[in-house]
Amino acid sequence: EPEVTQTPSHQVTQMGQEVILRCVPISNHLYFYWYRQILGQKVEFLVSFYNNEISEKSEIFDDQFSVERPDGSNFTLKIRSTKLEDSAMYFCASSFGLANEQFFGPGTRLTVL
């Protein structure tokens, strides 16, 4: 069964450093998403991406964040200058269409020291 994959599973970084989280969505899906979950809190939407551009984003997704689909399979989330409060589990998801189910990857745990 096709699934969303994410790498790395755990990333530790120093405050102020740049990180790139990687995702491989399900191959025939057209919509891609990033969500995050700070420990003990709700899963929060960050951004959605369709047709090589951001289609929706939350207030959390400020200038520190960017997304890219560098090739036909990968979807990345970049945090330019990490802060302590960026420590969270980051989930990638994908869906075939706007109204279709979103399938989530296993997540990347980001720890900012």
Place this chain on the structure above:
Amino acid sequence: GENVEQHPSTLSVQEGDSAVIKCTYSDSASNYFPWYKQELGKGPQLIIDIRSNVGEKKDQRIAVTLNKTAKHFSLHITETQPEDSAVYFCAARLQGAQKLVFGQGTRLTINP
């Protein structure tokens, strides 16, 4: 914007009994309500969903009910088994929107 509240935060039931988790949403324009199961170390896995044009949907031991008037929806698991132990999340999506708005999660423990 949409807000989803989920109760209870923890639920412990005896194996074989039923479990019910409830969610309320704030925006009547929401029309899609998925439920996700998250096991330790894994991402959320879609287990069932319901759209606003139906009131109930069932898949084997799992069912979801939706009350649009009251703006709440519930997950029902019957004949619970140890492998049902996990964190369950409800979510809602506004018509035409892309983002899912999640509830706080319910940690379900099935006691043998």
